[in-house]
Amino acid sequence: MSETQPARAEDTDPTPVAEPIPEGDDGGYDPAASSLQGAVDSAVMRELLAVRGSIDNIDATLVYLLAERFKATQRVGHLKARHRLPAGDPGREKAQIARLRRLAEEAQLDPAFAEKFLNFIISEVIRHHEAISQNHQQDPARQQRP
Numbered sequence: 001m002s003e004t005q006p007a008r009a010e011d012t013d014p015t016p017v018a019e020p021i022p023e024g025d026d027g028g029y030d031p032a033a034s035s036l037q038g039a040v041d042s043a044v045m046r047e048l049l050a051v052r053g054s055i056d057n058i059d060a061t062l063v064y065l066l067a068e069r070f071k072a073t074q075r076v077g078h079l080k081a082r083h084r085l086p087a088g089d090p091g092r093e094k095a096q097i098a099r100l101r102r103l104a105e106e107a108q109l110d111p112a113f114a115e116k117f118l119n120f121i122i123s124e125v126i127r128h129h130e131a132i133s134q135n136h137q138q139d140p141a142r143q144q145r146p
């Protein structure tokens with residue numbers, strides 16, 4: 001950059017930018033990995049792999065969705081820690097579970113599974129909130145506001 005040119009945003013912006021993932025770099029993931037390779041008819045294998053392509057897309061979406069959900073619940077955790085609120089909120093959970101069970105029924109998903117899945121996530125969230133609260137009590141000044 002010459003002395004006379006104004007600084008560009010990319011020269012001055014301190015926000016770290018993630019390295020772009022090179023196209024086609026799937027971390028060595030083999031979508032055709034299977035213990036059935038060679039043991040099933042090739043047409044059946046082709047159909048299986050085609051459906052598995054959709055499953056892979058759905059699983060990737062689930063990871064992104066969960067990452068966003070945990071970002072949101074981390075914010076709730078910091079808010080609760082700052083205001084000394086309890087990690088869990090059973091009243092809220094009861095309402096969420098009833099709602100998700102209804103949605104699951106509409107979507108032809110087993111409502112018992114939907115409830116188990118939500119409870120599994122919530123228990124992890126509560127664990128995070130307890131840790132955030134402990135850290136906050138030990139060192140309130142170090143708590144960042146995400």
Ligand SMILES: C=C(O[C@@H]1C=C(C(=O)O)C=C[C@H]1O)C(=O)O
Pocket residue numbers: 073076087088089090092093096121122125126129
């Ligand atoms: C995220 C919260 O904290 C806990 C986790 C919840 C969740 O993961 O949905 C719901 C209620 C709380 O037990 C909250 O209070 O909103």
